[in-house]
Amino acid sequence: MSPSADNEHAPLLVERRYFTFAEPPKQMQLDCGAHLGPITLAYETLGELNADRSNAILILHAFSGDSHVAGRLSIDDERPGWWDNMVGPGKPVDTSRYFVICSNILGGCSGSTGPSSIDLATGKPYGLHFPMVTIKDMVRAQKHLIDHLGISTLMALIGGSVGGMQVLRWCADFPEMVGSAIPMATTTRHSAQAIAFNEVARQAIMADPAWNNGDYYGGGGPAHGLAVARMIGHVTYLSDEAMREKFGRRLHRNALSFDFTGDFQVESYLHHQGKKFVNRFDANSLLYITKAADYFDLERGGNQLINEALANVPFLIISFTSDWLYPTYQSRDIVSALKKNGSDVSFCEIEAQGGHDAFLLPNRRLDGLVSGFLDRVYHDRCL
Amino acid sequence: MSPSADNEHAPLLVERRYFTFAEPPKQMQLDCGAHLGPITLAYETLGELNADRSNAILILHAFSGDSHVAGRLSIDDERPGWWDNMVGPGKPVDTSRYFVICSNILGGCSGSTGPSSIDLATGKPYGLHFPMVTIKDMVRAQKHLIDHLGISTLMALIGGSVGGMQVLRWCADFPEMVGSAIPMATTTRHSAQAIAFNEVARQAIMADPAWNNGDYYGGGGPAHGLAVARMIGHVTYLSDEAMREKFGRRLHRNALSFDFTGDFQVESYLHHQGKKFVNRFDANSLLYITKAADYFDLERGGNQLINEALANVPFLIISFTSDWLYPTYQSRDIVSALKKNGSDVSFCEIEAQGGHDAFLLPNRRLDGLVSGFLDRVYHDRCL
Numbered sequence: 224m225s226p227s228a229d230n231e232h233a234p235l236l237v238e239r240r241y242f243t244f245a246e247p248p249k250q251m252q253l254d255c256g257a258h259l260g261p262i263t264l265a266y267e268t269l270g271e272l273n274a275d276r277s278n279a280i281l282i283l284h285a286f287s288g289d290s291h292v293a294g295r296l297s298i299d300d301e302r303p304g305w306w307d308n309m310v311g312p313g314k315p316v317d318t319s320r321y322f323v324i325c326s327n328i329l330g331g332c333s334g335s336t337g338p339s340s341i342d343l344a345t346g347k348p349y350g351l352h353f354p355m356v357t358i359k360d361m362v363r364a365q366k367h368l369i370d371h372l373g374i375s376t377l378m379a380l381i382g383g384s385v386g387g388m389q390v391l392r393w394c395a396d397f398p399e400m401v402g403s404a405i406p407m408a409t410t411t412r413h414s415a416q417a418i419a420f421n422e423v424a425r426q427a428i429m430a431d432p433a434w435n436n437g438d439y440y441g442g443g444g445p446a447h448g449l450a451v452a453r454m455i456g457h458v459t460y461l462s463d464e465a466m467r468e469k470f471g472r473r474l475h476r477n478a479l480s481f482d483f484t485g486d487f488q489v490e491s492y493l494h495h496q497g498k499k500f501v502n503r504f505d506a507n508s509l510l511y512i513t514k515a516a517d518y519f520d521l522e523r524g525g526n527q528l529i530n531e532a533l534a535n536v537p538f539l540i541i542s543f544t545s546d547w548l549y550p551t552y553q554s555r556d557i558v559s560a561l562k563k564n565g566s567d568v569s570f571c572e573i574e575a576q577g578g579h580d581a582f583l584l585p586n587r588r589l590d591g592l593v594s595g596f597l598d599r600v601y602h603d604r605c606l
Numbered sequence: 607m608s609p610s611a612d613n614e615h616a617p618l619l620v621e622r623r624y625f626t627f628a629e630p631p632k633q634m635q636l637d638c639g640a641h642l643g644p645i646t647l648a649y650e651t652l653g654e655l656n657a658d659r660s661n662a663i664l665i666l667h668a669f670s671g672d673s674h675v676a677g678r679l680s681i682d683d684e685r686p687g688w689w690d691n692m693v694g695p696g697k698p699v700d701t702s703r704y705f706v707i708c709s710n711i712l713g714g715c716s717g718s719t720g721p722s723s724i725d726l727a728t729g730k731p732y733g734l735h736f737p738m739v740t741i742k743d744m745v746r747a748q749k750h751l752i753d754h755l756g757i758s759t760l761m762a763l764i765g766g767s768v769g770g771m772q773v774l775r776w777c778a779d780f781p782e783m784v785g786s787a788i789p790m791a792t793t794t795r796h797s798a799q800a801i802a803f804n805e806v807a808r809q810a811i812m813a814d815p816a817w818n819n820g821d822y823y824g825g826g827g828p829a830h831g832l833a834v835a836r837m838i839g840h841v842t843y844l845s846d847e848a849m850r851e852k853f854g855r856r857l858h859r860n861a862l863s864f865d866f867t868g869d870f871q872v873e874s875y876l877h878h879q880g881k882k883f884v885n886r887f888d889a890n891s892l893l894y895i896t897k898a899a900d901y902f903d904l905e906r907g908g909n910q911l912i913n914e915a916l917a918n919v920p921f922l923i924i925s926f927t928s929d930w931l932y933p934t935y936q937s938r939d940i941v942s943a944l945k946k947n948g949s950d951v952s953f954c955e956i957e958a959q960g961g962h963d964a965f966l967l968p969n970r971r972l973d974g975l976v977s978g979f980l981d982r983v984y985h986d987r988c989l
Contacts (some may be wrong), residue, residue, distance in 0.1 A: 355864040359850060394771070415849035415872040416841065422873045423837045425866065426880075430830035447813035454704040454806045455838065458799065463933065466798035472903060479901060481638040481738040483808065490805045491799040497809075517870070518862060520855060547930070550846065592754060594912055 233320075235294035235311055237267050237304070239334060243365045247343075251363060257354035261343070261521075265290045265334025265366050266326035269310065270318035272374070274311035276603045277402075279374045280316060280597070281365070282306065282325040283382030285583075286512050287456075287589065291449070292325035299315035308585045315330035315594035320601065321378065322494045328389070329364040330512050332505035339440060351437035351441045355512060358385070358519045360512035362392045369400070375404050378604055379597060383407040385512065388429060389520045391557070392526065395521055398532035403600040405593060407541040408582040410553040411560065412520040413526065417548060420459050424452035437507050442469045449506040450497030457496045462545035462578030528560040537567040537603075539596040541589065542573050545582035569596065618677035618694055618701075620650050620687070622717060625709075627750045631728075634746065640737035644726070646719025647751050648673045649709035653701035654692065660785075660988045662737040662749070662757045663699060663980070664706040666765030666772035668966075669895050670839075670887060672716035675708035676701070691968045699764065703984065711772070712747040713739045713895050722823060723887045734820035739894060741768070741902045745775045752783070755967070759785050761987055762980060766965035768895065768934065771902045772938065775909065778904055781915035786983040788976060790924040794904040794934040794943065800931060803842050803845040804896040807835035811889045820890050832889040833919065835879030840879045845928035845961030863980065864976065908964035911943040920950040922979040924972065926964035927957050927965035953977065 243263045245251040250260030267290045272279060278452055282292050284305065285444040292520075295303055295308035304310070311457055327335035330353070338353035346353075369377065382390045386408025394401050409515040428434055431448030446533065460467070479488050484495060521527045542554035551572045561568045573588050575581035582589070626646045628634040633643030650673045655662060665675050667688065676693035678686055687693070695702040711717035713736070721736035728735075742949035753761065760783055764796060765773045770792025777784050793800075811817055814831030822828065844852070853872040863869050904910045921944055934955045944951045958964035961964050965972070 240926070251778070305965075353864075392750060402608060410854060415853040415855065416846045418855075418870050419837075419841045419849065419872050420868075422843060422868065422876060423834060426837060426876075427813075427834050429866065430810075430834055431813065432815060451806060451810050451813055451834070454809060458802045458806060461799075463797060463799045467803060470798040471796060472798065472801075472829075483734075483812065483897065485805065487798070487801050487805075489802050491800060493809075512868065521937060547846070 226384070226443075230425055234300070235269070235462055236294060236298070237269060237291070237294040239265050239296070240289060241265055241334065241372055242284065242368050242410065245373070251367075253354050253360045254357040254387075257572075259336070262329065262364055263334070263340075264326045264329070264364060265337075266324060266368060267280075267291055267304070268324040269293060269432045270321050271532035272322040272573045275374065276374050277378060278320065278601065279322045279377050280371070280381060281369065281377050281386055283325060283380065283386035284318070284325060284328065285382070285384035285386045287500070287518065288386070289331065290325050290327040291333075292323065302486045306583065309590070309593065315590045316381065316597065321597070324369070324372065325364055326368055328361045328512065330361065330508060330515065332508040335567045336595045337505065338507035340435065347404040348440040350440065350507060353507070353511065355514060357515050358388045358392045359396065361387055361515065364394060365389070365393075366397060366400075369407060378402045379405060379600060381405040381593070382409070384409055386558050388516065390523055394536070395527040395530065398530055398536070401533070401536050402604055403537040403539075403596070405539045405541065405596065406557060406585060408543055408546050408549050408579055410549045411526070412522050413517050413555055414553070418517045419452045420455060420548075421517050424455045425513060427455065427511050428510060437510075439481055445506045449501050449504070449509065454493040455606060457493060459548045459579055460580040462547060462576065464545055464576045465578045468576060479574055526560045528557065529563050531564065532592055533561065533566050535567070537589065537596070537600055538569065539592060540568060540570045541582070541592065542572045543577065543579070544572060545576050546579045546581060548579040617683070618650060618652070619680060619681070620674070620679060622648050622650060622679070624648055624717065625751050625754055626755070634750075635710065635741040636737055636743045638738045642719070642737055645712065645719045645747055645750075646717070646723075647709045647719075647747060648710070649707060649751060650677060650687070653704050655705040655755075656988065657799075659757050660759065660761060661703065661761045661943040662707060662755070662760050663754065663764060664760050665693065665699070665706060666763065666769035667708060667711065668765070668767035668769045669899065670883070671769070672714065673708050675706065675711040689850075689966065692973070692976065694953040697811055698973045699980065704761065704980070707752070709748055709751055711744045711895065713744065713891060713898065715736075718722060720888065721820065721890035721894055730825040733823065733890060734886075736890070736894065738897060739742065740898050741771045741775045741962045742779065744898065746780060747770055748772070749780060751784075759783055762788060762983055763786040764976070765792070766840040767962065768899050771899065774904055777916055777919070778910040778913065781913055781919065782917070784919050785987055786920040786922075786979070788922045788924065788979065791926055791929050791932050791939060791962055793932045794909070794939055796900050797900050797908075797936070798917035801900045804900055805836060807838045807950070808893050808896060810834040810838065811893060817889060820893075829884045829988055830887045832884050832887070832892065835889075835892055836883035837876040837880045840876060842931045843961055847928055847959045848961045851959060864880040896922060909943045911940065912946050914947065916944065916949050917947045918950070920979070920983055921952065922975060923953045924965070924975065925953065925955045925963070926960065927955060928959050929962045929964060931962040
């Protein structure tokens with residue numbers, strides 16, 4: 224069943240699909256040296272692949288995202304996918320024109336193989352027996368999916384944050400499959416500060432006795448530690464400015480409590496985000512995915528974006544003024560490297576107060592840039 | 607016994623003293639409405655009070671500091687006080703000329719009354735029965751100590767961070783006792799972002815089962831939660847730039863571990879800081895002091911620094927370029943308010959990459975500003 228939108232008022236319906244590969248004895252070799260298989264990737268597609276298979280766009284999700292990028296999973300589904308403002312018919316990533324693919328990353332917990340999956344060797348969830356995966360491994364697995372879909376060149380790859388790292392990794396590792404690329408709010412190498420925040424989040428989980436060295440499936444799991452880890456994340460996704468606007472010093476109740484239940488609206492917000500996350504995310508997946516981000520370094524052994532094969536690839540690099548997790552100077556490093564190839568690079572720093580989260584929020588400037596860029600690529604490649 | 611420095615090579619010896627007041631039934635009333643007593647403040651003095659008692663400088667310590675501001679507690683003492691680069695004979699706060707006082711804050715855990723002190727009513731440590739204290743309460747207690755020392759006007763008050771909040775609180779509440787003031791790396795009101803980081807640190811402690819609702823004295827205490835809380839703090843005390851310089855992506859060992867033991871030097875640094883803190887600080891004190899900082903708002907009900915009594919007080923306001931916890935715009939708010947009084951305000955944003963910690967680190971520009979300012983005040987007031 225294809226996604227469908229009968230008219231502009233009916234919800235765009237999508238479904239989660241699965242692709243399994245690397246069945247033993249053909250397991251996939253990982254950067255760490257281990258072999259992993261079988262591997263399942265959960266994915267979603269929107270729009271129709273054209274006859275010459277030239278209109279495919281791969282969207283790469285950020286750390287806590289999943290394959291459900293846009294539309295609704297059922298008519299009653301109250302929440303659309305995570306980038307529904309960006310992806311859909313008539314939207315910047317226009318699914319009436321492009322064939323959009325989004326898969327849950329390797330190591331994730333939303334249908335793809337990860338630490339909560341069953342290890343066939345033991346019949347129990349992997350837990351910490353899951354091998355360490357890198358961004359390169361995630362991309363390696365996505366390549367199997369794209370091959371399976373019969374697509375030899377992706378018209379565009381789009382992703383923000385950890386999704387942007389995957390875009391860049393694709394460019395470095397499979398440049399001949401990259402028609403164009405939009406890495407946003409991302410970096411070529413995880414900074415010491417970003418590693419530090421991730422490590423504190425991991426320590427918060429591992430400090431929770433219920434984590435039990437990763438072996439908690441079937442039990443309650445490290446709910447307290449995971450909530451604290453998520454709260455740390457949320458502070459880094461916003462910005463001083465965004466928090467001032469959004470919460471200021473406004474109280475949650477009428478007066479100061481003089482106790483430790485939380486007085487300020489910003490505290491209630493964090494508690495809420497922490498609690499919500501515990502219900503939808505696996506703590507071990509957080510450990511593995513943050514580690515993959517920390518290991519990400521496209522500059523190791525020479526800048527891997529400096530590659531002749533990227534000379535004719537159009538790039539749109541986007542950063543946001545208030546993003547202090549992956550600040551604009553890090554996007555400029557991407558631009559510099561690509562310019563050495565003579566690549567066709569556009570760069571825009573968007574004025575936005577949303578912090579790192581800005582790439583996920585509705586923003587007309589962002590919409591215009593993405594739709595204009597894709598329109599140009601589409602006309603050059605597909606017509 | 608007075609602190610002594612026989613010659614420039616001998617260590618400057620200091621001792622911790624105690625002052626107890628508010629003995630029942632004369633307990634001190636707190637902002638939260640509770641009465642607390644007896645109250646002990648641990649304090650240290652350096653230098654000699656002059657005949658007309660006009661050369662006293664009160665130094666207010668930051669969140670995790672203590673009364674031991676400079677010098678050594680014994681000849682064998684390996685570590686000097688926390689601001690030894692700033693305070694001592696011939697140093698910017700020159701103890702051969704000034705009489706320096708530093709007391710551990712109310713709610714602390716280094717000799718002053720706090721949640722780990724014995725509640726005389728029960729014969730057991732207060733734990734969460736300790737009443738919530740505010741920055742105003744801390745200053746109220748310090749006022750008792752200054753009265754006890756027979757000092758009617760302080761030549762200067764100096765403090766950074768939470769110490770700077772106390773400086774400003776002194777100015778608002780006891781302006782007639784303030785000869786001059788140097789608030790550094792601080793704010794008139796804790797921002798939503800700063801509250802957010804504090805709340806995540808508190809949640810890390812309270813999520814640790816060993817915290818046991820604050821009742822852990824005599825047992826192990828929430829060591830894991832406290833270490834995580836401290837790591838969060840340390841990330842906010844540095845800066846992206848400082849971390850890049852200090853650690854970059856350098857590994858702790860020779861190669862990536864592909865496990866969760868920590869690969870990068872920045873991770874080892876955080877682990878070390880977390881572990882060290884657990885040995886010297888009380889988790890409940892962290893809860894109380896961070897809460898006092900979060901409650902701090904000198905702008906509530908009209909800016910409390912706008913006060914005629916401060917018209918003739920010289921101020922030196924200092925911020926640091928890389929301090930993103932209390933960014934320069936927050937120091938400018940202090941300057942604006944004081945200018946409305948016609949106060950004699952000097953303001954300097956010091957170029958420094960150390961982040962919020964910059965005020966504690968050796969810095970020639972800072973040294974010159976502080977020593978020049980104090981010299982002028984000394985000549986105006988004491989000669």
